[in-house]
Amino acid sequence: MTDSLSDQTDSENFTAPWWTRAVVYQVYPRSFADSDGDGVGDLNGIRSQLDYLADLGVDVVWLSPVYPSPQHDNGYDIRDYEDIDPVFGSLSDFDELVAQAHQRGIRVVMDLVVNHTSDEHDWFRESRSSIDNPKRDWYWWRKPREDGSAPNGWTSAFSGPAWTLDETTGEYYLHLFAKQQPDLNWENAEVRQAVYAMMRRWLDRGVDGFRMDVINLIAKRTELIDGPQRGSGDGFEMGPQIHAFLKEMHQEVFAGRDGTYLTVGEMPGVSIDDAALFTDPTQHEVDMVFQFEHVSLDQGEHKFDPIPLDLVALKTSLARWQEGLAETGWNSLYLNNHDQPRLVSRFGNDREYRYESATLWALVLHLHRGTPYIYQGEEIGMTNVRFESIEHYRDIESLNHYREAVDEFDQAPSSVLEAVHAMGRDNARTPMQWDSSEQAGFTTGTPWIGVNPNYVEINAEADRASGTSVFAFYQRLIKLRHENETVALGxxxxxxxxxxxxxxxxxxxxxxxxxxxxxxxxxxxxxxxxxxxxxxxxxxxxxxxxxxxxxxxxxxxxxxx
Incomplete structure (x- = not known):
């Protein structure tokens, strides 16, 4: 690591943007480190582990949401964009975390979740209060069809319809995720300006950029909502307005600043051609995108229908993206995050060859061209968890799938649970395993979700002391990217x-x-x-x-x- 952020800008050997040789570490705050014993990770817990992250060598820490939230979707349902949820700490705690990260040469990137808000956000409270409220058009409201049904047949990412009838005004509102996550109407210029103002305030506070949650969904295919046939099925993402929205965001938020920010857009369904345009530096939209093609290859008809890894398909997919963004644009490199099962269990052998398969995938991924992302615990080879009962799981997606599969489709509970074991998001959300003490050193209290029982053997302290240390292997990979131009740009x-x-x-x-x-x-x-x-x-x-x-x-x- 370098001693200051200014040292990380272009050197005589690197004229490309700083993030071409950077490595990003994703922190899921609820599960990283708990400083006050309430069982939930927090900002001061993250701050206590900054030396660990500096020792690993990462350049950026991306924080999953820490804003006030009812936690229906673990913080991705935001009640207030301008504050910190008390469960994580305070704004002063956040400021101290950013300051101390910067002292270690680590940038801090926040999650930007502006496709939707919480239904408890003041904007939505006003919007639903009456059909003539000034903020009514800040969300997507539509009258029922003649038969009383929803405006179209879109379904939520978390099971069930994407429209909910609100009794206050007798109209439906759109939510592409949980019903507690109503979608903002980005066609409304007031919505866009409110979002940009919020982003500017966080940058002014010292934040170094944003990971933009499902950002391509902000541009809806409005003809499918309001067309004569009332469109049904998928097709709501990537409306034609998306490039204009992102260009406007760049102009309103980032233009005129010093250019050291990182912007990455999570974009379900994005194509290579789309990504090349989004990340073309002359277009001024985003630096890189998260695409999902490669992490969908081991799924059958849906996410909870796991199939064995086809290495040829995976190689082909990743190589297509390498080739497609070779001349224009940039790749983000990941196999783990808060929405994916643990890499070593998913694509490796987490029993006889846990160290070997964890480090194999690390080497393979980090030697591709793009910016690598490490998800917390990946650097010590953490594995999937197998809770004995669905009652031990917390993720809304897994819980809704289990209920729907068992109650509505009469599937055997044991087989549904096996699919949750393999693909559920809680695999990535069990607490970080720091040592072999009670609760893996994550908390002195009762954790919000159970610790993986294998923490006694698999933990950061034990890994770093081992002759076969996954952590040490990641250190060497990160050092290579920092020092070797071929690794970064070849x-x-x-x-x-x-x-x-x-x-x-x-x-x-x-x-x-x-x-x-x-x-x-x-x-x-x-x-x-x-x-x-x-x-x-x-x-x-x-x-x-x-x-x-x-x-x-x-x-x-x-x-x-």
Whole structure:
């Protein structure tokens, strides 16, 4: 790590934006570190672990929402954009966290959730109070159809219809997520200006950018709402207004500032062509996007229908995005976040080869071209949790799916629970495992969600003391990105695209060529590598060097050719 933020800007070897060689660490505040013993993580808990994050070497900390919220969707239902929820602390706690992060050369990025608010937000309270309230048009209200049904057949991401009838005025309001999360109407210029003013105040407070939650959903396909056929089904995302909205946001919020901010837009359903346009620096929209193609490949008809990993499909998908954004735009690199199962359980072997598969995927992901994102606990190889009963789960998506599958579709509770074990979001939300003490060192109280019972063996203290430390491997990867221009900016070429277990690719620059080879399998790879590496320099690997060209189970190597 460098000593100050100013040291992280362009050097003589890097003329690209600072975030091309940065690594982002996502903190889920409820589950990271609890400073006051109430069982919920908080800002002072995060502050207490800043040295841990500085030691890891990350450049940015992204905080999932810490605003006041009724917590129907764990903070993604925001009651007040201008404050901190008391469960996390206060604005002064936030200011101190930002100041101390900056002292360590770490930027702080906030979650921006402006597709929807909480139904307890003052804006929505006013909007629902009467049909002639000045804020009525700040949300999407529509009269029932002649038969009393909803305006169209859109469904919520959390099961059930996306429209709820409000008894106060007898009209439906739109919510693409939970009914407690009404969608803002971005067609209304007053809504947009209120959001921009809020964003400017956070930047003025010292925040270094925003991760923008489902930001492409702010532009609705209005013809599907108001058309003569009252459109049904999907198709609400990526309305034609989205580019104008994001350009306006950039002009109103970021233009004229010093250019050191990070903006990343979470965009379900975004295509490569869309992403290239969104992230084209000449367009002034966002720096990078989160896309979902690669984390949907192990799902059947829906999210809770898990299927085995098809490595060929995963390689093909990631390589398409590497190629598609090679000349214009930028990739965000992730396999874990607060909405995804734990990487080592999902795509690796979290039993016999937990260290090896955790570090294999780390090497593979961080050697792609783009900005890597580490989700809390990923850097120590945390795994999925298997709670014995649905009563131990907290996530609204999993709970709604279980209820619907069991009660409405008569599926066996045991099979539904197995799907939740595999794909549920609470896998990523169990408390951070700091040590082997009670509650994994996360809290002195009762945690808001149960700690994964394997914390006694898998925790940060034990991992860092081990001769096979996942944390130490991540440190080396981050250092490589900071120091090696080919890792940060080099070209990408996939090798052996149809091989079922070998993941191999080149990274190239005018000065060097790097080769990554990885055996995504419980069995040794006995075939030939894409080229002779006998005279190559081994820069990094997750096994002790043995001079053998054969790759051991879940072995990954990085060579300089």
């Amino acid at each position: 070209g990408f070429e996939l090798l052996e695209p149809s091989h079922p277990t070998l993941y191999a690719f080149f990274r190239t620059s005018p000065s060097e060529r790097l080769l990554v080879v990885a055996n995504v399998s419980d069995e040794p790879f006995l075939g030939e590598l894409p080229l002779d590496v006998g005279s190559a320099e081994l820069l990094l690997g997750n096994y002790p060097v043995n001079g053998d060209a054969a790759l051991r189970p879940w072995e990954a190597r990085l060579y300089r050719l």
